[in-house]
Amino acid sequence: xxxxxxxxxxxxSVHALCHGCKSSFCREHMFEHSLATHLQLNPLIDQVNxxxxxxxxxxxxxxxxxxxxxxxxxxxxxxxxxxxxxxxKMKDLRVCIAGKIKELxxxxxxxxxxxxxxxxxxxxxxxxxxxxTGQIQTLQKNINKVMQHDFPIYVNxxxxxxxxxxxxxxxxxxNLSPVYKVMERNQGSFKSLATDNQLxxxxxxxxxxxxxxxxxxxxxxPWTFGPIYDMCYSSTLKEFIIINENEVFLxxxxxxxxxxxxxxxxxxxxxxxxxxxxLYLSTKVYSSAILQFDLLHSxxxxxxxxxxxxxxxxxxxxxxxxxxxxxxxxxxxxxxxFVRLELRSLASLSRIWSLPLDMIYNEIQAYRFCLINDDExxxxxxxxxxxxxxxxDGKMKSVGPYxxxxxxxxxxxxxxxxxxTKSVVQFHQL
Numbered sequence: 001x002x003x004x005x006x007x008x009x010x011x012x013s014v015h016a017l018c019h020g021c022k023s024s025f026c027r028e029h030m031f032e033h034s035l036a037t038h039l040q041l042n043p044l045i046d047q048v049n050x051x052x053x054x055x056x057x058x059x060x061x062x063x064x065x066x067x068x069x070x071x072x073x074x075x076x077x078x079x080x081x082x083x084x085x086x087x088x089k090m091k092d093l094r095v096c097i098a099g100k101i102k103e104l105x106x107x108x109x110x111x112x113x114x115x116x117x118x119x120x121x122x123x124x125x126x127x128x129x130x131x132x133t134g135q136i137q138t139l140q141k142n143i144n145k146v147m148q149h150d151f152p153i154y155v156n157x158x159x160x161x162x163x164x165x166x167x168x169x170x171x172x173x174x175n176l177s178p179v180y181k182v183m184e185r186n187q188g189s190f191k192s193l194a195t196d197n198q199l200x201x202x203x204x205x206x207x208x209x210x211x212x213x214x215x216x217x218x219x220x221x222p223w224t225f226g227p228i229y230d231m232c233y234s235s236t237l238k239e240f241i242i243i244n245e246n247e248v249f250l251x252x253x254x255x256x257x258x259x260x261x262x263x264x265x266x267x268x269x270x271x272x273x274x275x276x277x278x279l280y281l282s283t284k285v286y287s288s289a290i291l292q293f294d295l296l297h298s299x300x301x302x303x304x305x306x307x308x309x310x311x312x313x314x315x316x317x318x319x320x321x322x323x324x325x326x327x328x329x330x331x332x333x334x335x336x337x338f339v340r341l342e343l344r345s346l347a348s349l350s351r352i353w354s355l356p357l358d359m360i361y362n363e364i365q366a367y368r369f370c371l372i373n374d375d376e377x378x379x380x381x382x383x384x385x386x387x388x389x390x391x392x393d394g395k396m397k398s399v400g401p402y403x404x405x406x407x408x409x410x411x412x413x414x415x416x417x418x419x420x421t422k423s424v425v426q427f428h429q430l
Contacts, residue, residue: 005029074165082158093153100146107139171373171430173389173400176417181215181427191407191420192368194231194240199253200412201240202425203228208242210253213413215427221256225249229284230319234274236295241279243269248281248299263299270366273322275346278302280320280327286334288317290327290349305349318366322346328377330367337361341369341377343394353394359383368408372417380406380419387419 003014005026012026018033025033111132118124185204194201199218200211210218226244233240240251245268248261270284279293287307293299307313311331318330318339327349329342339359343352359367362383369379375392385405389397408420417428 071165097146104139104142104146107135107142111135111139171376171378171389173378173387173398176387176400176402177429179426180429183211183215183425183427185423185425187423190228191422192228192231193408193410193418193420193425194233194242195410195412195418196233196235196238196240196253197413200410200418201231201233201251202420208251208258213416219253219256221251221258223258225258229269230271232272232274234279234295236274236276241272241274243272243281245269245284248272248279261299263301264293265301271317271319273320273327275322275325280322282317282320282329284316286316287311287313288315290317290320309349319368321369321371323371324375326352328369330369330379332361332363332367334361334363339367341379341390341394355390355394355396357381357388358399359388365407370410372411378409378411378417380409382407382422 003024004010005012005014006023007025007029010026010029012028014024015027016030017024018030018037020037023033114128115132118128183202183204185202189205190203192203198213202209202211203223206223208221208223210221212218225242225247229243229245231240231242237250238253240253242249242251242258246266248264248269250259250261251257252259264281268284269281270288271282273280274295277295279295279299281291281293283289283291288311289304289306290310291304292302294302307315310329311317312333314335315331315333318332320330321328325346327344327346329344330339331342332339337360338356339361340354340356342354344350345352357367357379359379359381360383365382367379367381369377372378372389376397377390379388379390380402381388382405385402386399387402387406387409388399391397402419404421404423406419406421410418410420411430412418412427415430417430419426419428
């Protein structure tokens with residue numbers, strides 16, 4: 001018995017199979033199906049034509065206005081710096097000329113005095129005449145140089161670092177580029193990441209791995225100090241900072257050495273970050289506190305902020321990040337089971353903005369986040385397997401799914417996003 005057409009009301013035998021929809025049709029219905037499929041192109045071409053009209057209507061002048069204003073502002077400030085430097089060197093030149101003239105005047109006065117003294121005392125000798133003649137000839141040469149404006153100035157050409165101004169690509173978590181590199185690692189590895197923008201610090205089994213931007217291994221350093229709670233980099237110390245539950249360590253990337261910081265007390269630590277002058281540590285307890293230590297003076301204790309200034313008695317600080325004289329805090333609330341991100345002034349820790357996040361508090365794994373495009377934030381939501389993109393003024397920009405489950409994120413240099421998951425570390429081009 002021959003196979004019937006897929007159209008339920010048709011009793012005719014099958015003539016052809018549509019490989020697109022996997023349905024079989026008789027000759028008549030196959031023609032109708034092909035025509036219907038072809039007609040689906042019409043709305044697509046309409047959409048393409050609309051997009052083409054939109055592209056033609058783009059005004060490049062208006063689009064570039066905001067960015068060109070920033071460039072103009074930079075040019076104006078750069079010219080001001082050059083003018084200030086020029087004025088400073090002109091002042092130095094005038095001081096130099098005045099000093100040289102004063103020096104010549106003093107030499108001339110000294111010669112004149114010696115001549116007048118010799119004439120008065122009538123004790124002139126051939127040796128004195130010879131000495132005075134030589135001094136006068138030398139002085140005349142120096143006066144001629146001054147009259148000819150002969151002041152040697154060595155001028156180096158002004159060179160401009162091509163990286164002074166960079167055009168950043170707009171980040172969109174919904175259009176994240178595909179993973180281009182995967183680093184396999186044991187699931188027992190700790191998820192924290194840290195970077196100095198040249199090297200990436202990752203934990204794998206019982207070693208710390210430093211990875212270059214070409215994703216080759218730079219160094220491997222044994223780690224024997226227990227669970228890693230957080231890591232960051234200090235540009236002042238030029239060392240990585242690693243914290244376990246109770247202690248703080250410094251990792252020297254060149255010497256590949258790890259040293260415990262003995263000036264910091266034994267306490268329950270949970271997250272860390274650095275400014276140019278200070279190290280900030282948050283405590284692993286409800287009613288969390290933040291302690292400040294001086295990077296310029298052997299990590300001496302400076303100040304402590306505690307509840308209720310930071311959080312309530314049933315809240316804990318999951319993570320902290322310092323940027324541009326501001327401190328971002330990820331705060332988890334145990335009783336209400338919600339999470340929020342706050343931005344505060346680094347000097348006073350006064351709140352600038354606070355954003356409740358659509359995430360359920362999970363005490364097993366801290367919510368970690370990173371800077372993206374200098375002043376925006378990217379949050380790893382391990383509970384719902386998502387990435388959350390937050391604007392610099394504390395607004396939710398977009399939310400995108402991510403697999404495997406993200407635990408920690410960090411921007412590596414200008415063009416790489418690194419996502420630490422439960423099983424692997426993944427790399428994306430920005």
